Amino acid sequence: MKQEDLDLTKLLSVASLAVASAEENLDFVQAHLVVDCGCELGEGVIFDDQSHTVLWTDINGKRYHELHLNYLDPTKAQFSTYNVPKKLCSFGMVADSSPPSSDTDTRVGRKLLCAWEDGFQLYDIHNGKALSEYSTGEDVNPDKGPTRLNDGRVDPSGNRFVCGGYYGEIEGQTMKVFKVEQKNVKKLYHEAIVDTIEVTNSINWTLDGKTMYLANSPTRAICTYTYHKNGTVTDRKEFHKKPDGEKGVPDGSCVDSEGYLWNAVWRSGHGPGMVQRINPDTGLVVFTVHMPDATSQVTCCCFGGVDMDILFITSAAEHLDLAKEPHAGGLYAAKVPYKGRKESRFRLTPDG
Template sequence: MPHHIVHNPALKANLLLDTRSALGEGAIWNDEDQKLYWVDIEAQLLHCFDPLTSINQTAHFEQKISTVVPSTDGTLLLALKDGVYSYEKSTGLLCNLLSNPENHTSGNRFNDGKCDPSGRLWLGTMGASNSAALYRIDADLSIHMTEAGVTTSNGIAWSEDNKTMYYIDTSTHKVVAYNYNDKTGQISDPYDAIIIPEEMGKPDGCTLDAEGMIWIALWGGYAAGRWNPKTGTLLGKVEVPAKNVTSCAFGGENLDTLYITTARTSASEEELLQCPYSGGLFTVKPGVKGIQANHFVKRTK
């Protein structure tokens, strides 16, 4: 299939919601209720946007929230600063499932997370000087450290054949690819799939499209880029009128809309004057479709 967006320099994201988020993050499309979920980490908010009604609902929590993923039992799994919680959207009931293994020692917090094809939750932490890690949370809620020495754990994605996992530690400017065993959840043989040039910004959240290409939000880069993870080649870019672009996810009925979150934090007053909608939620129709997000599969007794 031709990568027909490659030479389109005019691909620009449009503002959808002017939320002025301090740190918008973690966009994910839930195919069950056809809504987009995302968070504002600093403001401790969970957002839920319904494209049919254009209504954005918001829930506030007592601590920072960094990840939201749908669960097969109809709840949402949330990563808050001190642990992983189950959240009943209709009642607002919050139930602690698992403590953050690093919170007591370092003040590290959970950051980005996604579910693998078998429904395990992969969740990373962030902290100073390589004190963070990447964890895998299985159906029985057991937690396994899979990578140590991480600084800012961010985007995670899986190839459609379930044989490769892509992972971003933002400070390294790289996307690392692993051989991935879907039966066991083991990762092995890491290699550098994509190197992001410093002048493009730092890689943050990511998502795969139906052609197997990886879209990466670029912190400090005013853009989201599309790369071929097999060759490391940049195929195209979506310009975003905000300096710090944080995550992206395909959504909409046909999974053909790319939703992009941004942040106001770490932008100067001058940059915010130039880009007043920084922190907003943006969209673009890039001409390719995404793939459905995986849900967390809880083990039933």
């Protein structure tokens, strides 16, 4: 593990100006670099409101990152990095009501439901310790690398983790989207809910939990599905599509307290990326967070901070000329005139 103390004074001062501009009816702000962490493929960012910590992964770099915000002094933060044994593609926080497995197993660091490149597992990321076997079900990555799992998130009920695959840019290759559920206190199982997808992104839900968002990124569209209580989906509809002139594709998303979808737009060298706030009723963009430093590969976003009004944004450096995009792969943030909602946690029970 590596740690570094950070000063967020500049972020907060810039943010205050940005919010002032937004309140003058401007429909955009600009993000600010928070951690120059150089992720090859920064992804899956979520906020732990209990420990006041931003969590994200560098998939290709096989690293997991945390930015612990100081509750008493918002200008201070601590950045930590952990090596992981394989590609950590996405993860969900765990609300654990189960007892330790033995009298000596009393200290658990950061317990996550991890979507590794080849399967799902409960894992203590701080101590590098598996807390369960891999989930049972079909092989989620039958062709192995460069295919793998990708975007995933705990659903609003906390009863399952939904995660899909990435086709590895192999022509004709398709992957699936899975739901992961608890079989008993030590075992998980998974099954497919979408049978054909190339690149899974934008998984999230409306405020009532009845509609799921999902993007197959190469189609450049975000779709909605009716989300049933058993975790299955039906009634696919196109919700929002990126215009041809934007040269961007939908990547990770989050939903704010008003039910608007915030989508990270990956532009892969075609100019600075962005995060767009999308009206859930019309599918139209109503607010934009622009990226500085020509950073084009924007991957995911989440709300965090004391008031849940700071949008944290991950990015990627893979395949880029760093002379042109010097801070690609960094963690960015922008204070916005909107608030997020708390992240759902996967619920474990002692009796399964």
